[in-house]
Amino acid sequence: MKKNYLHRLDAIWLVLLAATTLTWWLGEHPDAAMGAALASVVLALAGLKGCLIILDYMELRHAPALWRRLLLGWLAFTLALVLAATLWHG
């Protein structure tokens, strides 16, 4: 009774590839002048990819909460500061 559903690890790989392709496409089309919205989308895609790696590939989804929070917190903090710096027109 072997069922050949797409395994979670494989599905995540496909999502990571799709997000990478979208990031590349956004970067290759600078006509949009890389506005705030576009920068936010690019960093949100980075956040999505990072979350999947942390939770599923590093298997922190079922790990002690402290480690999950530390890594997700690092990702959120770093991306938030990068976004702030990117949007800052000082």
Place this chain on the structure above:
Amino acid sequence: MTSATARLSPVEPPSPRLVGDLVIWLLVLAELLTFGMLFIAFAFARIRERAVFSAGQATLDLSRGAINTVLLVSASWCIASSVRAVRVNDSKKGARWLLGALACGCGFLVLKSVEYLHKWQEGIDIANNSFYLLYVMLTGFHFLHATVGCIIFAVLWAPTRRGAYGADTCHALETGAVFWHMVDLLWMVLFPLVYVLR
């Protein structure tokens, strides 16, 4: 249904478990903080020198950066699949996935080396300006970590193939996998920061 089965359900969720060695997680934390500092330094240095960073970024090949991303996430997928195979005691399959991870990792190192070589031939080095200084530091440190990751894959291959790791004894393989996933995670921030955002 027997009364014994009834007593066992509902099934208890698995207790939280940190895969791999605790030391690797402490290393991951130290590396994330170090790279995090460099990422933020790069992002804020760009505010002060927009033109320099923009010109520097224009000399980078975005497509090559994207291919590098594909290679890194594919290596992560391969090593995660290797751990999955070994956990059901399929060592041969685990070893094949491990070779896949090594191939993707080496592909990344070769592509990145070509990029460095081109930059060097163009006369660009860390002394040019703050963009190249930070670019070489960020990607160079990351390159060294990816090299270590590939060495770990190579070292783990033979014992995986001969069945030294199994469902309850794959601590070493899990630890190696965590290291590579960290290398991958760092690139997920590095790639948009250096290659995409302006």
